Amino acid sequence: MKVPSNEPAIRLVMLPKYTNPDGDIFGGIILSMIDEAAAVEAQRQAHHRYVTVSMDSVQFHLPVQVGDIVSLWCQTIKIGRTSIKIHVDVLAHPRCSDEEHKVTEATVTMVAIDMDRNAVPVFGV
Numbered sequence: 001m002k003v004p005s006n007e008p009a010i011r012l013v014m015l016p017k018y019t020n021p022d023g024d025i026f027g028g029i030i031l032s033m034i035d036e037a038a039a040v041e042a043q044r045q046a047h048h049r050y051v052t053v054s055m056d057s058v059q060f061h062l063p064v065q066v067g068d069i070v071s072l073w074c075q076t077i078k079i080g081r082t083s084i085k086i087h088v089d090v091l092a093h094p095r096c097s098d099e100e101h102k103v104t105e106a107t108v109t110m111v112a113i114d115m116d117r118n119a120v121p122v123f124g125v
């Protein structure tokens with residue numbers, strides 16, 4: 001297992017197109033970014049085609065606003081035979097603040113698959 005990356009898997013500014021009618025960022029947008037970030041982290045560990053098999057322990061701590069710069073930090077917590085379990089922390093940096101805060105976190109399990117969509121070993125056979 002590689003050591004945790006010293007940079008976020010994804011960093012993105014939150015645009016108005018991501019909002020709900022109340023002006024907050026949709027939770028589903030954050031979940032989609034978590035999924036993408038976990039895929040980036042899985043690729044960093046070992047090159048494969050991956051699918052998401054589960055997303056657990058999702059916690060929305062705080063709302064995200066338009067203009068926030070959102071960073072997704074990944075930590076691989078377990079590599080099994082064919083799966084990689086990754087914890088993702090989502091941090092938001094509001095435009096008018098010097099501070100970042102954790103807005104969401106989740107644990108994602110990605111499975112390495114072959115061209116027939118069968119699970120394959122992450123490392124070796």
Ligand SMILES: CC(C)(COP(=O)(O)OP(=O)(O)OC[C@H]1O[C@@H](n2cnc3c(N)ncnc32)[C@H](O)[C@@H]1OP(=O)(O)O)[C@@H](O)C(=O)NCCC(=O)NCCS
Nearest residue numbers: 051052053054079080081082083084109111113117118119
């Ligand atoms: C992921 C998938 C390939 C697993 O296939 P499978 O034949 O069930 O494979 P297995 O039962 O051997 O499980 C493969 C690995 O996934 C893990 N796994 C299976 N279900 C899991 C779950 N609900 N949560 C966490 N891990 C799970 C197993 O523990 C195993 O890990 P390991 O090899 O590291 O021990 C298959 O279920 C699949 O294609 N699912 C759809 C994925 C998808 O389309 N995702 C996008 C959603 S839009």
